[in-house]
Amino acid sequence: MTTLETGRIVGAGLDRVDAPLKVSGAAPYPNDFAVPGMVHAALVGSTVAAGRITAIDTTEALAAPGVLDVITHLNAPRLERGPMTLLGGSPPAPLRDDRVLHHGQHIGVVVAESAEQARHAASLVRVTYETSKAVLDVDDPRAEILDNPWGLDTERGDVTAGFARADVVVDERYTTPDNTNNPLGLMATLAHWQGDGLTVHDSTQWPHNVRTTLATVFQVPESGIRVLAPFVGGGFGAGLRVWSHVILTVLAARRVGRPVKLVLTRPEMFSSVGHRPNSVQRIRIGATRDGDLVAIEHHGMSSVAMEDDDYEPVSFGSAVAYDCPHVLTRDRQARLNIPCPGSMRAPAEGQGNFALESAIDEVAYAIGMDPLEFRLRNYAEEHPLLGLPWSSKALRECYTQGAERFGWARRTPGTGSMRDGRWLVGYGMAGVSYPFYQVPCQARASLRRDGSAYVRSAATDIGTGTYTVMTQLAAELLGLDVGRVRFDLGDSDMPYAPQAGGSGLTGALANAVHGACRRLVQEFLDVVAGDEASPLRGALLDDVTVTDGRVHRVGDVAAGESYGEILARHGLEELSADGRSTPPRSEELGMAVAGAFGAKFVEVRIDPELGLLRVARVVSAIDGGRILNEKTAGSQIIGGTVGGISQALFEETATDAGTGRIANATFGDYLMPVNADVPDMEVIFCGGPDRATAVGTKGVGEVGLVGLAAAIGNAVHHATGRRLRSLPFTIDQLML
Known part of the structure; x- marks a missing residue:
């Protein structure tokens, strides 16, 4: 056959x-479901970022119309933390004690006949705190620093010797802020107990993980739990973990003996379902005047919540991106009084690629070589760590075909050398990869x-x-x-x-x-x-x-x-x-199982007097293995491109330094691109089926976002001569 x-x-x-x-x-999305006898829940969130709860007065809330129960750490059973998963540990269990670890922490849940009654009653819960000074910055000397917990730090060759050989060394610091996933659909959970059996409708990207976690937390057999999510209103990674609001909904349903539905508010989405953690990265890259990379050293520091285990190795991509004999990558984390981070589209690579591909561009300019030629010269024909041929890799074709489609040859090399009337014009590009995961x-x-x-x-x-x-x-x-x-x-x-x-x-x-x-x-x-x-x-x-x-x-x-x-x-x-x-396993196949690759080409236009930055064109050339549907795969790259533009120019989750409160937790305050910010976008697919599996796909969901921030920043440099190393790029950085 x-x-x-x-x-x-x-x-x-x-x-x-x-x-x-x-x-x-x-x-039918999770928020659309209703069952007979259903009641509603609303959360009580902490108004401080660090400290202890000294008193909770629920008297007024319990007396409010329609209220059935108010659950806090004072009357909740002690819940077990969820299990270790393929993505790491579960978030900390809610309502275990009186400690407050971040602003907006779920410290109570109110159950009432209607959603409006529940929300009103939640506002009536009176909480007294003994506050502590919150740790909110990775540079705070009080922050606990964690070494790489997953053993993904890498070292090959001798970077000291490599830099001694270098004619040019670029040594810079790059920063990326917290971003929040913000799917359009508010995340919702509906829980219904029938004896020891439990049915849950949830905005999850992983039904089996919800089932396993709830079985662990509530000490019931997995076979008695059914989790339903036929349609999910977006996720971008927010639905990968079982968050405390899901557990509290299930707990509330067990307590009141009726089905309970909880829908997060938009501000709660900012503090309840994860976010892309910020990063501070230092990259040092050495090269010869001929354009050969001789050393790369990449150190990343990211934020993590006080008792969470989320981890993103932002520097790891630098270990496998180029043919370089001496490479060292290190990642660490700083524990902060922040909500638990989580995966957001293109986790780790979304941050790490910005630093790497910006620094690669800086080296190319320093030695006077075309940025595309420099990347091609240092192309990794084999997996740099494993020394094995790739199961597939069409990155070279992505570079060449993308450049041709974009018109890279029309680029003049000098910064500020291209204009269109009052607009400065810049061309920038970035190489892209996203690691194999299956x-x-x-x-x-x-x-x-x-x-x-x-x-x-x-x-x-x-x-x-x-x-x-x-x-x-x-x-x-x-x-x-x-x-x-x-x-x-x-x-x-x-x-x-x-x-x-x-x-x-x-x-x-x-x-x-x-x-x-x-x-x-x-x-x-x-x-x-x-x-x-x-x-x-x-x-x-x-x-x-x-x-x-x-x-x-x-x-x-x-x-x-x-x-x-x-x-x-x-x-x-x-x-x-x-x-x-x-x-598939690389050692069994005798080849390195490949993820997706790509090249991003961007044209920007800048008004030097007003500091206005417009992305005019984007060409994405992608090696995604076998493409099962050209239209849906192309849509994934287009969506990722919009997300990359958003990361580069708009998104920043702002935390108030005094209180730890997220200060822009609404769509009115958290900036994202609108139609006028989205340029002409072209997507081309390169290569063919991957040899590692029968079907030959490699996945394109993440690779569409990766590289846009670096390519835009590199284009800005070409247009202006100004190098931007901190996301997002804002008007004040561009005023010339």
Whole structure:
């Protein structure tokens, strides 16, 4: 059986199969669900950043109309912390004691008949504190400094010797601020206990993690918990961890004996569901006058909450980006009185690439070499740490094809040398990679007598197109029209799936669906193995292919029969098969399993008198392995590009230095790009299927954002001669 006949269905830019539900308003998001007897919860947040609660007066709140319960650390059971996950430890358990670790910490939850009553009563809870001076800055000498907890620091060669060989050394400091994920849909949880059984609707990117965590926290069997998330209103990483509001909703439902629904407010979204941690990075890069890199030293310092274990190795990308003999990368964290960080689109690389690719550009200018030529000269043909060939790498093609599409050859090398009337024009670029990530996954496929297929897995689709690309993949593997395939997800009762995040779900799930569909065709061959009436009698899987709902021998369409004919003749309504995928291992394959690569080219225009900065054009050239759907993959890169522009020019979560309060926790105050800020964007895909897996995808969810900040900053330097090393780029930095 052919494993994947690309060009018929897979790869085509099909419209999203879930689009009719979404545009008609019929797609059920967690906030849309309601059950009989449902009541509502609202959170009580700390108004200080550090200290202890000395008293909580809930008298007025309990007396308010409709209130059923007020839960604080004084009357809550002691809850266990959630388990270690693939992404690290769970956030600290809520309401364990009287300590306050950050402003906005959930110190209570109110349950009432209506959401309005719950919110009003929450405002009536009176809290007295004994405050401590909060630690809010990574440079605060009181901050506890943590070494790299995951062993991802790297060292090869001898950087001291390398820098001794360098003709040019760039040694600079780069900073990135906190960013907040801010999906449009407010995150919501609905919990309903039925005895020891629990059903939860949640805005999660990982239903199985919610199920496992709740089983641990509440000491109940996982088998009795069902988590549902068929549609999620965006996430950008905010739905990867099981946050305390989810646990408090489940606790409240158990306490009052009724279903409880909690919807976060927008300000609570800033302090409750993670954020991209800030970073302070120092990079030192040495090169010869001929343009050879001889040493890279990258140190990163990021923030982390007081009792959390979130970790992002911002410097790690520098260890594998270029062919350089002497490289050292180190990451540390500073514990601060801040809400727990978490993954935000392109975690670690979103921060680290800005520093690396800005510094690479600085070196190119210092030696007088074209920035593109400098990157090509130091191209890593093999994995620099493993010394193995890549399973695929089309970064060179991304550089050359992207440059041609962008018109890089029109760039004049001198800073300030390109103008269009009063506008200074700058061209900038950045090399991009995002590391391979994939974990085990399972799927189940069924074929019915009517010739339709049903495929499912407990994944989520946060707008990335998972429903669509898995429908396409299953249709091609089973030889069916797309309209004859239904793909379902978002239910923890379905086969196990990992999180939608890290650009790893499509690869893991696609390979599981691939395995399930191949095994399903094998099931049909097993049914007819001894059937004298079947032209497929005795056929092996490699002897057949599938087209138009029929299994037939390769090269002989007539020597076969339809799925329905086989099922009907043998008195079966359907056949099912399970598939699973396991991540490929570099040492077993003899090649380094590759993530996505890319090159970003940006044109900026700057008004030197007003300090106005406009991004005029962006070309993204991406190696994402096999592209399952050109339209949804292109949309991912476009969305990531907008996110990268936002990171570069707008986003900064501002924490008040005196109180630890997030000062811009609304869409009126937290800046993001609008349509007028988004330029013409082109996306081209380079390369082909990756050799490490059967389907050959590599994921494109994160790589679209990476590199935009550096490319914009590099373009600003080309336009003005001014080097910006701190995000976001603001007018005061550009006033000439």
